Amino acid sequence: MMTCTVLRCCGVIFLTHLFFSRTVAKEFPTLDHIRTKVDDGTQQRTVEDMIFRTVGDRFSDFSVTVDSSFMPSGKEAFQLDTVDGKIVVRGTTGVAAAHGFNHYLKYYARCQVSWTVQQVDLPGVLPPVSPAVTIVTSNRYRYYQNVCTVSYSFVWWDWPRWERHLDWMALSGINLPLAFNGQEAIWQRVYLSLGFTQKDWDEHFSGPAFLAWARMGNIRGWGGPLPPSWHQTQLALQHRILARMRNFGMIPVLPGFAGHVPAAITSLYPKAAVSRLQWGRFKDPYCCTYLLDPQDPLFSHIGGMFISEMIKEFNGTNHIYNADTFNEMRPKSSDPSYLTKSGAAVFAGMLAGDPQAIWLMQGWLFVSDRDFWQPAQTKALLQSVPQGKMVVLDLFGEVEPVYNTTDSFYGQPFIWCMLHNFGGNLGMYGTVHTVNQGSFLARKYLGSTMVGTGLTPEGIDQNYVMYELMNEVAWMPQPVQIMDNWAADYAWSRYGVKNANASLGWQILLRSVYDCEKGFKDHCDSVVVKRPQLHKTQRSWYKPEDVFSAWDHFVSASNDLGLVDSFRYDLVDITRQALQEWAYMNYQDLMETYNTGDLNKFRDAAGVFQQTLTDMDRILATHQNFLLGRWIEDAKSLATNDQERSLYEFNARNQVTLWGPNGEIVDYANKQWSGLVADYYSERWALMIKTLTTALMEGKKFNHTAFQQDVFQQVEKPFTLANKTYPYYPTGDTLQIAKELHQRYRRRTW
Ligand SMILES: *[C@@H]1O[C@H](CO)[C@@H](O)[C@H](O)[C@H]1NC(C)=O
Ligand SMILES: *[C@@H]1O[C@H](CO)[C@@H](O)[C@H](O)[C@H]1NC(C)=O
Numbered sequence: 001m002m003t004c005t006v007l008r009c010c011g012v013i014f015l016t017h018l019f020f021s022r023t024v025a026k027e028f029p030t031l032d033h034i035r036t037k038v039d040d041g042t043q044q045r046t047v048e049d050m051i052f053r054t055v056g057d058r059f060s061d062f063s064v065t066v067d068s069s070f071m072p073s074g075k076e077a078f079q080l081d082t083v084d085g086k087i088v089v090r091g092t093t094g095v096a097a098a099h100g101f102n103h104y105l106k107y108y109a110r111c112q113v114s115w116t117v118q119q120v121d122l123p124g125v126l127p128p129v130s131p132a133v134t135i136v137t138s139n140r141y142r143y144y145q146n147v148c149t150v151s152y153s154f155v156w157w158d159w160p161r162w163e164r165h166l167d168w169m170a171l172s173g174i175n176l177p178l179a180f181n182g183q184e185a186i187w188q189r190v191y192l193s194l195g196f197t198q199k200d201w202d203e204h205f206s207g208p209a210f211l212a213w214a215r216m217g218n219i220r221g222w223g224g225p226l227p228p229s230w231h232q233t234q235l236a237l238q239h240r241i242l243a244r245m246r247n248f249g250m251i252p253v254l255p256g257f258a259g260h261v262p263a264a265i266t267s268l269y270p271k272a273a274v275s276r277l278q279w280g281r282f283k284d285p286y287c288c289t290y291l292l293d294p295q296d297p298l299f300s301h302i303g304g305m306f307i308s309e310m311i312k313e314f315n316g317t318n319h320i321y322n323a324d325t326f327n328e329m330r331p332k333s334s335d336p337s338y339l340t341k342s343g344a345a346v347f348a349g350m351l352a353g354d355p356q357a358i359w360l361m362q363g364w365l366f367v368s369d370r371d372f373w374q375p376a377q378t379k380a381l382l383q384s385v386p387q388g389k390m391v392v393l394d395l396f397g398e399v400e401p402v403y404n405t406t407d408s409f410y411g412q413p414f415i416w417c418m419l420h421n422f423g424g425n426l427g428m429y430g431t432v433h434t435v436n437q438g439s440f441l442a443r444k445y446l447g448s449t450m451v452g453t454g455l456t457p458e459g460i461d462q463n464y465v466m467y468e469l470m471n472e473v474a475w476m477p478q479p480v481q482i483m484d485n486w487a488a489d490y491a492w493s494r495y496g497v498k499n500a501n502a503s504l505g506w507q508i509l510l511r512s513v514y515d516c517e518k519g520f521k522d523h524c525d526s527v528v529v530k531r532p533q534l535h536k537t538q539r540s541w542y543k544p545e546d547v548f549s550a551w552d553h554f555v556s557a558s559n560d561l562g563l564v565d566s567f568r569y570d571l572v573d574i575t576r577q578a579l580q581e582w583a584y585m586n587y588q589d590l591m592e593t594y595n596t597g598d599l600n601k602f603r604d605a606a607g608v609f610q611q612t613l614t615d616m617d618r619i620l621a622t623h624q625n626f627l628l629g630r631w632i633e634d635a636k637s638l639a640t641n642d643q644e645r646s647l648y649e650f651n652a653r654n655q656v657t658l659w660g661p662n663g664e665i666v667d668y669a670n671k672q673w674s675g676l677v678a679d680y681y682s683e684r685w686a687l688m689i690k691t692l693t694t695a696l697m698e699g700k701k702f703n704h705t706a707f708q709q710d711v712f713q714q715v716e717k718p719f720t721l722a723n724k725t726y727p728y729y730p731t732g733d734t735l736q737i738a739k740e741l742h743q744r745y746r747r748r749t750w
């Protein structure tokens with residue numbers, strides 16, 4: 001420890017001299033072709049159309065110019081001005097202009113466009129921008145998506161939903177998004193020409209809700225096979241998505257070949273060198289995927305075929321490809337030369353299809369298995385390709401950054417990312433402090449090779465505030481100085497009206513539940529959503545009273561803001577969070593009464609606990625974004641026949657509950673949604689309470705193993721196979737129910 005510190009200090013003193021004249025992070029000319037190829041006029045028209053979709057007729061109050069020569073201090077920028085009563089937006093790219101328009105919406109017109117709720121009630125006369133404002137970004141790339149986001153959040157989307165989301169990306173200033181749809185259709189062609197049969201790839205691809213993990217070689221076949229109509233739909237979507245991304249001036253990242261192949265490789269190419277990788281608790285036949293040996297000449301052959309086929313299908317490329325060979329899976333050897341060869345093979349595969357390829361790699365493996373990825377192993381993989389030909393995502397930058405333990409990824413360019421979310425869980429959580437400061441520290445790091453910032457959530461549609469903050473930080477010259485002011489601005493734009501109670505509510509939340517100091521890999525471990533057990537402790541980095549007091553303020557604001565949809569969304573969310581706190585307190589009572597063995601008191605406590613879950617389902621039912629019915633019906637709507645319909649429904653249900661045939665990662669992607677709370681979480685608790693009641697009555701001990709088997713057989717598995725229809729539209733009035741619950745729960749103990 002001591003030695004390290006001293007060496008570090010010496011390094012700093014010595015290196016400061018060398019790096020002193022460098023004022024900005026290192027630039028990488030190797031990346032100069034990773035930029036938009038679309039002309040300014042097309043980007044401008046694409047932004048104009050987006051403005052029309054966003055504000056309708058009022059689009060004529062805005063005038064947009066995209067001008068690639070507009071580069072104040074050599075950086076991407078936007079400028080806002082008022083000329084003849086019109087708001088004039090100028091941007092280096094379509095994305096910069098769209099982000100400038102969004103900046104105007106938030107900070108002048110007091111509007112907010114976010115994932116599923118938006119508030120774009122423009123003032124009759126638009127407030128002028130005077131004097132003109134120019135904002136530049138030091139972040140050459142603003143990356144977006146985790147490889148899992150497509151499965152946890154986008155999987156059932158149709159084009160209208162995608163179109164809105166692409167608008168959101170542009171408004172958010174994102175210029176480097178993943179574009180992963182439809183890749184299985186391309187793989188099918190490649191496998192066909194290599195001699196594989198439909199049966200071979202049917203066993204290899206997973207079902208729609210699990211594609212992310214099949215692509216990474218974590219699992220194979222689970223939830224499949226993919227019907228032909230799936231490929232057609234996804235291919236058609238990908239054409240539209242790519243065209244729109246490119247026309248906005250974004251640089252879509254396409255998939256590359258990471259080495260995972262169908263099992264039939266062993267019979268079809270008996271000489272091929274393969275190994276198998278283990279992921280989590282998955283077993284045959286869903287594990288383990290075959291990994292082609294990097295030294296096998298087939299590796300770059302397949303990699304090249306895939307890239308070529310994709311370029312042909314999607315009319316060109318922006319030359320950047322993602323591939324993750326060892327995501328959450330230990331390589332078969334820790335010998336650095338093996339790792340170097342593996343990396344070189346992945347890159348050779350890309351080059352075989354595109355001589356200008358750049359490899360984008362998630363740096364998650366370095367976080368998830370630090371024991372394996374010691375400096376020698378990390379360096380071997382990172383330096384397996386020439387400097388500047390790989391871009392690494394420092395995926396969990398806000399909690400466990402890797403750049404500062406690897407001399408800035410041993411010289412490879414990296415993007416500092418906020419991961420924030422796992423499994424699309426809904427609990428309130430954030431690390432405001434490190435999200436605000438982290439990317440600036442990374443840029444200032446000695447010899448920093450940082451080339452941008454990013455968002456890498458596993459799932460979206462939760463904790464909107466953290467994403468708004470990060471998107472703004474990417475365009476700021478320094479961190480937000482006074483977070484309370486930012487919170488007040490956030491509330492004002494989100495609801496369109498200045499309201500002191502709403503501001504206070506957000507200020508409390510940002511200082512408390514959103515300011516988790518340490519950050520966690522699993523932040524939503526509420527007793528509500530986890531499989532019932534005795535004496536479970538819940539992680540808490542904040543005082544539940546903070547949530548209740550914020551809840552008071554939101555309820556107070558509801559008289560003024562009750563008609564605003566984004567406010568209703570937030571009122572549901574804070575009520576949900578408050579009830580989650582209550583559930584934990586009630587759970588503790590339940591455990592206490594169980595321990596004392598007083599059956600009557602236990603029954604009373606059980607009644608209170610179950611009532612809280614019922615109340616939670618009721619408030620969630622009042623807003624469309626908290627409905628299980630949306631998730632399932634959207635899944636079914638992509639089906640073209642009954643068989644597909646039940647396959648998609650099963651995929652949708654299994655992902656958010658058992659996650660695997662036997663609950664391999666049960667509850668990982670838990671969601672506090674109406675329908676799921678009532679028919680899954682509550683039902684599990686009903687069984688637990690019944691079991692505990694019997695134990696008390698018969699004077700027996702609770703058998704956890706037996707309960708796990710029972711809950712799996714009686715509740716969890718049947719739920720994944722069921723086909724009950726859940727409402728697609730909300731029921732009940734948010735305001736009235738939130739007020740009623742607030743009355744009831746707040747009066748009880750305070
Ligand atoms: C393909 O891309 C080129 C420019 O790279 C463009 O001119 C052409 O219109 C595109 N074709 C299609 C079908 O999108
Ligand atoms: C790296 O940076 C993070 C965030 O600033 C910090 O918590 C951590 O201690 C640093 N690690 C090292 C080895 O300096």
Ligand SMILES: *[C@@H]1O[C@H](CO)[C@@H](O)[C@H](O)[C@H]1NC(C)=O
Binds near residue numbers: 501
């Ligand atoms: C918040 O709402 C309460 C109850 O409606 C009201 O009495 C109070 O004045 C409000 N607080 C502020 C700061 O506006």
Ligand SMILES: *[C@@H]1O[C@H](CO)[C@@H](O)[C@H](O)[C@H]1NC(C)=O
Binds near residue numbers: 704705706
């Ligand atoms: C608990 O249940 C399991 C599974 O039913 C059983 O094998 C085990 O013997 C039980 N343990 C006790 C202590 O009864």
Ligand SMILES: *[C@@H]1O[C@H](CO)[C@@H](O)[C@H](O)[C@H]1NC(C)=O
Binds near residue numbers: 646723
């Ligand atoms: C729902 O499941 C039941 C029982 O398994 C079955 O009889 C029924 O046909 C299913 N309904 C639909 C619409 O699939």
